[in-house]
Amino acid sequence: MGLVYYLKQTGLGRQFKRMLRAFPTKASQNRLLRMLRKLHPGELLQPPTLPEPYRLLHNAPGDEDRWLELLNASGEFGYWSRERFHQEIGATLLAAGGVFVARGNELVGCASTCFMEQYKPYAILMYVTVLPEHRGQGLGQALVWETMRVARQENYPGLLLHTEKHRYAAVRTYFQLGFLPQFGYEVAGQRLWSDVLSRALLNGFE
Ligand SMILES: CC(C)(COP(=O)(O)OP(=O)(O)OC[C@H]1O[C@@H](n2cnc3c(N)ncnc32)[C@H](O)[C@@H]1OP(=O)(O)O)[C@@H](O)C(=O)NCCC(=O)NCCS
Numbered sequence: 001m002g003l004v005y006y007l008k009q010t011g012l013g014r015q016f017k018r019m020l021r022a023f024p025t026k027a028s029q030n031r032l033l034r035m036l037r038k039l040h041p042g043e044l045l046q047p048p049t050l051p052e053p054y055r056l057l058h059n060a061p062g063d064e065d066r067w068l069e070l071l072n073a074s075g076e077f078g079y080w081s082r083e084r085f086h087q088e089i090g091a092t093l094l095a096a097g098g099v100f101v102a103r104g105n106e107l108v109g110c111a112s113t114c115f116m117e118q119y120k121p122y123a124i125l126m127y128v129t130v131l132p133e134h135r136g137q138g139l140g141q142a143l144v145w146e147t148m149r150v151a152r153q154e155n156y157p158g159l160l161l162h163t164e165k166h167r168y169a170a171v172r173t174y175f176q177l178g179f180l181p182q183f184g185y186e187v188a189g190q191r192l193w194s195d196v197l198s199r200a201l202l203n204g205f206e
Pocket residue numbers: 076127128129130131134135136137138139140141142162163164167168169170172173199200204205206
């Protein structure tokens with residue numbers, strides 16, 4: 001009796017397949033986490049308030065260098081050249097989609113509200129960061145809230161984002177603002193999400 005025949009006859013083949021599916025592969029454990037904040041047409045989003053002396057700004061012509069400097073200073077998303085900035089942010093940015101937190105003339109946080117055909121009908125939130133010494137004061141929440149307002153004002157039905165499994169502060173921030181996990185092709189599934197949410201929301205910080 002061949003092995004394949006034996007596995008079919010005994011049902012062991014099916015059990016084995018089920019076991020393999022339940023076992024998280026390295027690739028599935030490294031998938032990006034997708035979240036969506038639906039924006040309802042009647043939803044009124046008031047401007048966020050920031051603690052003194054911080055203020056919120058939107059991008060204006062000539063901000064590119066300061067923005068690049070901030071992204072590089074944060075060290076969060078690798079090295080930013082002008083070319084990378086143009087390709088990944090500039091080319092997809094909504095009007096007023098660049099949101100900053102400033103203290104005096106210094107930018108200390110940023111977020112980008114963009115549109116990419118592949119995520120239609122939603123706007124997409126990218127590259128949120130606050131410099132480490134300014135974290136924990138509600139600036140991250142204010143930045144993301146403002147990007148929701150930009151997307152809402154431009155009549156997008158929602159704001160989508162992708163993040164990574166180790167970014168607990170970000171996941172906590174997004175979740176508190178109404179972003180919920182989205183499952184789909186080649187993004188994190190329920191198993192990875194349960195792990196991340198329990199760490200970001202329930203277990204305290206790491
Ligand atoms: C995510 C980020 C922008 C938040 O900025 P922030 O100004 O510190 O945010 P806030 O002060 O508004 O609040 C952050 C929340 O995360 C919590 N938090 C901080 N560190 C955390 C950690 N390690 N794990 C879980 N939650 C954490 C804070 O306590 C706060 O939640 P609370 O209001 O319930 O106390 C900032 O941590 C950052 O720049 N991180 C690195 C870049 C990044 O991960 N960007 C997201 C890419 S998708």
